Amino acid sequence: MxxxxxxxxxxxxxxxxxxxxxxxxxxxxxxxxxxxxxxxxxxxxxxxxxxxxxxxxxxxxxxxxxxxxxxxxxxxxxxxxxxxxxxxxxxxxxxxxxxxxxxxIYNLLGGKSRQGVLVYAHANGSDIPGAIESTKKLMAEGYLAVRVQCGVPGVASSYGVPKGSKPYEPAERGLPSENVWSTERYLNFVPQLFEALRREVGEDVHLLHDVHHRLTPIEAARLGKALEPYHLYWMEDPTPAEDQDAFRLIRQHTVTPIATGEVFNSFWDAHDLIRNQWVDYLRMTIVHGGGITALKKAADFAAVYQVKTGFHGATDLSPVTMAAALHFGLAIHNFGIQEHMPHTSLTDQVFPHAYRFDAGYMVPGDEPGLGVDIDERLAQKYPYQRAYLPIARKLDGTLTDW
Structure with missing residues (x-):
């Protein structure tokens, strides 16, 4: 061939x-x-x-x-x-x-290590009652793990909170928009959010939260410590990871599990984080990390240090990558959880696929290969349109990490 x-x-x-x-x-x-x-x-x-x-x-x-x-x-x-x-x-x-x-593909990776791939969905709200309502709705749909983001009082726009009634989608047509950010208000607010969530949804559902690189290491350590009573599944991307050693300081001050890596594009971006056990979950995704071949090596290295996978799974990857992640997660031993941000019905029509959601888990299906195809004729009807992620500025106008 x-x-x-x-x-x-x-x-x-x-x-x-x-x-x-x-x-x-x-x-x-x-x-x-x-x-x-x-x-x-x-x-x-x-x-x-x-x-x-x-x-x-x-x-x-x-x-x-x-x-x-x-x-x-x-x-x-x-x-x-x-x-x-x-x-x-x-x-x-x-x-x-x-x-x-x-x-x-999962059979080419060693076969099934589990019956299904645990996934988490995104809950969000403009305020705490809205976030609670969104979380309960996802639990009713069968999700066993939910990432929760919420509007911060006094901040005009917050990461993870959609505009209007549509599902959250960070990419926007045209040139980049700007969001406003306040570290101080965020740090004071988030523990209140998860205190209310645990009171309303109970102790059994896994709760996750994405900091989205917004904090310094000591600020992230403070947040992780404040969230310990609510036993989060993880605190995601607490600080930018270019300085891998920064995670040592966070780890010294909190036992809240840490996940990072969705912007990584090489195993070496995570080498020290894994080797020193400064993180608990590797978020690097198949589409940006070198494919199945590279991620299998990274996952095997992580397994030696009891670090699990928690791959990025937002809508900025296509159903092709979602299927690859599900095959991968079904096969490897040190799988942790998979992000699941459902695509729109139109995207699903362009990319027909065999994978499915069932009671908190997803399975890739038993079709040969990935189990995903593309309807090229339908795809031609929707040409590329320039779109960007937003940028963020602090209240005083300083550009900060988005």
């Missing part, structure tokens, strides 16, 4: 997606997600101009060799554009191999 063609499908069924389709001389094709939120066309250009020409004629079963060729052979390593492109190729090749061998 040889690769004979590859092409990109760039579409926007309610949000932008870049999909790589690799075709073989035996009529089998595989799909890979190449979506990089707000920088989609940069990855598309990298694939079109520099990667796809190098794939033609290669053996699609030689996944490890192709990965090393694209990573080491380019000389310029890492970075979100390069690693997203490599991820797309890698996942597409795993899809081809699964289809050729007539088996789901």
């Amino acid at each position: 040889k690769i004979v063609a590859a092409k990109l499908i760039v579409c926007s069924p309610d949000r932008n997606f870049v999909t790589l389709k690799i075709e073989t001389d035996e009529g089998i094709y595989g799909l890979g997600d190449a979506t990089l939120n707000g920088r989609e066309l940069a990855v598309a250009s990298y694939l079109e101009e520099h990667v796809i020409p190098c794939l033609i004629g290669r053996d699609p079963f030689a996944i490890e060799d192709v990965w090393q060729y694209l990573y080491r052979g380019a000389y310029w390593r890492r970075g979100p554009v390069t690693m997203t492109a490599i991820s797309a190729v890698d996942v597409a090749l795993w899809d081809i191999k699964g289809k050729a061998l007539h088996t789901p």
